[in-house]
Amino acid sequence: MASEMKRDPGLYDYSPLFDRPKITWPNGARVAFWVAPNIEFYELEPPNNPTRKPWAKPIPDVVPYAHRDYGNRVGFWRMMEAMDAAGIRGSVSLNVAVCEHHPEVIEACVERGWELFSHGIYNTRYTYNMTEAQERAMMEDVIATIKRASGQDVAGWLSPSLTNTPQTMDLLAEYGIKYTCDLFHDDQPQPVNVSSGKLISVPYSLEMNDIPVLSMAGNTSRRYAEILKANFDQLYEEGAESGRVMCIPLHPFLIGQPHRIGPFAEVLQYITGHDDVWVTTGREIADYYYEHHYDTVAAALKAKRGG
Amino acid sequence: MSDLPDSYLEYPHRSHGMDHDRYDWSMMVKRAPIKWPNGARVALWLVPTVEWFPLDMGGGPFAIPGGMARAYPDYWNYTTRDYGTRVGIYRIMKVLEDLGLKASVAMNSAIAERHPYLVEEVNRLGWEILAHGVDMGHPHYGGMEREDEDALVRQALGTLRDVSGQAVRGWLSPIRSQSANTPDLVAAQGVDYICDWVNDELPYEFRTASGAIHALPLANEIDDQQMLVTLGQSEADFVEQIKDQFDWLYKEAENGGGRIMAISLHSWVSGQAYRVKMLKEALGYIAGHDGVWSATGAEIVDAFKE
Numbered sequence: 001m002a003s004e005m006k007r008d009p010g011l012y013d014y015s016p017l018f019d020r021p022k023i024t025w026p027n028g029a030r031v032a033f034w035v036a037p038n039i040e041f042y043e044l045e046p047p048n049n050p051t052r053k054p055w056a057k058p059i060p061d062v063v064p065y066a067h068r069d070y071g072n073r074v075g076f077w078r079m080m081e082a083m084d085a086a087g088i089r090g091s092v093s094l095n096v097a098v099c100e101h102h103p104e105v106i107e108a109c110v111e112r113g114w115e116l117f118s119h120g121i122y123n124t125r126y127t128y129n130m131t132e133a134q135e136r137a138m139m140e141d142v143i144a145t146i147k148r149a150s151g152q153d154v155a156g157w158l159s160p161s162l163t164n165t166p167q168t169m170d171l172l173a174e175y176g177i178k179y180t181c182d183l184f185h186d187d188q189p190q191p192v193n194v195s196s197g198k199l200i201s202v203p204y205s206l207e208m209n210d211i212p213v214l215s216m217a218g219n220t221s222r223r224y225a226e227i228l229k230a231n232f233d234q235l236y237e238e239g240a241e242s243g244r245v246m247c248i249p250l251h252p253f254l255i256g257q258p259h260r261i262g263p264f265a266e267v268l269q270y271i272t273g274h275d276d277v278w279v280t281t282g283r284e285i286a287d288y289y290y291e292h293h294y295d296t297v298a299a300a301l302k303a304k305r306g307g
Numbered sequence: 308m309s310d311l312p313d314s315y316l317e318y319p320h321r322s323h324g325m326d327h328d329r330y331d332w333s334m335m336v337k338r339a340p341i342k343w344p345n346g347a348r349v350a351l352w353l354v355p356t357v358e359w360f361p362l363d364m365g366g367g368p369f370a371i372p373g374g375m376a377r378a379y380p381d382y383w384n385y386t387t388r389d390y391g392t393r394v395g396i397y398r399i400m401k402v403l404e405d406l407g408l409k410a411s412v413a414m415n416s417a418i419a420e421r422h423p424y425l426v427e428e429v430n431r432l433g434w435e436i437l438a439h440g441v442d443m444g445h446p447h448y449g450g451m452e453r454e455d456e457d458a459l460v461r462q463a464l465g466t467l468r469d470v471s472g473q474a475v476r477g478w479l480s481p482i483r484s485q486s487a488n489t490p491d492l493v494a495a496q497g498v499d500y501i502c503d504w505v506n507d508e509l510p511y512e513f514r515t516a517s518g519a520i521h522a523l524p525l526a527n528e529i530d531d532q533q534m535l536v537t538l539g540q541s542e543a544d545f546v547e548q549i550k551d552q553f554d555w556l557y558k559e560a561e562n563g564g565g566r567i568m569a570i571s572l573h574s575w576v577s578g579q580a581y582r583v584k585m586l587k588e589a590l591g592y593i594a595g596h597d598g599v600w601s602a603t604g605a606e607i608v609d610a611f612k613e
Binding site for chain 1: 310311313314315316318320321322323324325326327332333334335336337368369448449450480483484485486487503504505506507508524527528529537538539540544547548549551552553554555556559
């Protein structure tokens with residue numbers, strides 16, 4: 001186990017925004033746009049992890065538990081309708097236990113051709129303090145569960161409740177995971193330095209994520225919509241020079257509230273109404289990047305390192 | 308780092324439905340549409356809260372939002388909260404009375420004990436009393452002794468019923484905090500609906516040791532304390548989001564069946580002089596629509612059961 005802390009994650013090289021190989025997307029699109037709903041299950045009485053208490057208050061912590069349950073009972077279905085109306089396939093950040101608890105939700109996703117990627121087993125089971133063997137067991141469980149529920153090979157990974165160990169990225173590459181969503185350092189995919197195989201980061205922004213924007217920063221529904229549009233407008237402008245990625249990470253328990261879904265549905269129409277937008281999924285972005293850009297970018301980074 | 312036991316990777320409740328037995332897994336869109344009396348599209352359920360935060364309430368197992376936070380005697384917090392019981396609630400009453408709206412007032416039993424005049428006013432207006440525990444210094448929480456909690460439940464319901472003469476059928480826990488026993492203890496005292504579980508927008512069946520009661524979720528985001536105090540939003544933000552909430556529910560109700568517009572208000576928040584205009588505008592907007600049914604929680608639960 002890595003008991004020593006690094007000062008730099010060591011996962012990627014420095015690469016300034018305007019001094020890199022040009023990134024292109026299919027049909028000359030300027031922005032690859034993807035929407036990543038987090039479909040989650042929080043346990044009422046999870047076991048404790050010494051690094052992080054699952055709930056702030058003594059169990060049962062009724063309000064936050066029930067609020068998240070609302071996402072599956074009510075909010076998900078509103079969010080899905082808004083995405084359907086804009087022709088968007090979701091890339092689901094999935095607590096895979098939802099496949100067992102709420103297969104109806106998973107069926108609705110699979111029917112629509114949505115991608116399922118990993119967000120661990122439950123959002124109340126953290127990777128913190130796992131041994132390598134335990135982390136491997138968790139990853140194997142995720143891969144097998146998604147395969148069983150959807151037939152899909154997992155391509156993407158967002159650690160459960162954003163909890164990582166120092167070996168997580170190496171293990172992902174070893175298991176053939178193509179992209180991680182846990183790194184927020186860029187608006188384009190980037191190679192991730194792993195001990196064997198290949199891994200890239202695909203932008204999944206906390207600045208666009210409904211939890212930080214709405215629940216933590218206290219923005220209103222319409223202000224969130226303004227933020228999303230402004231972010232898109234800037235990336236669309238920059239994308240004329242070199243392709244960008246915009247992700248909207250969502251939580252149905254927030255975005256599926258009646259006062260939020262209207263302004264949000266309008267944002268989806270606004271973005272998908274632009275000509276040079278590639279409305280896509282995390283997996284498709286990763287595949288395209290590997291096929292067209294990975295080698296060029298990796299070579300440029302290597303050259304800068306003097307290699 | 309300490310290693311985790313392998314049991315951390317065991318998932319005993321990983322099967323269809325919920326991870327507990329209190330209620331069934333159910334998707335709102337898959338249910339039969341519900342009909343409100345007179346074909347109303349939206350039931351408007353207003354829940355003003357009247358709370359007493361005792362000066363000596365102490366620390367407790369966790370911080371109570373709005374509770375004493377400064378050295379004793381914390382007049383700052385005590386009197387700011389008490390403003391709601393003397394001034395704020397009467398402003399809210401006037402706004403609702405002028406608009407012809409009723410409410411379920413969530414009340415600590417200490418309020419009824421200390422201010423019977425307030426209870427008389429509630430009765431005069433035809434409002435329902437929703438039990439809100441004893442006071443804000445006595446939260447219910449996991450790990451508390453069952454008999455201590457049972458005593459709080461009996462005291463809260465007994466006092467509220469004695470002073471008001473109302474049946475007092477509904478329960479909202481102080482800061483919506485429950486122990487694992489709360490639903491059983493309140494149901495044993497004749498409560499037939501609880502409002503703490505915010506996992507739905509419609510009533511649903513909730514199991515207790517005394518049989519099934521109903522959960523009537525009180526929206527936790529459409530809440531003046533959440534928006535204006537916790538998140539620091541403005542009065543204009545409050546009005547805008549209330550209108551957006553209502554418009555969406557009203558639209559859905561056209562084909563999806565009856566909806567509930569639940570609004571949680573706190574007398575020390577919405578009862579501030581500078582917020583009265585906000586309240587009038589938000590509630591006036593809703594009341595100005597056809598097909599809005601101003602109802603108490605008990606009326607909504609009864610209509611749902613039919």
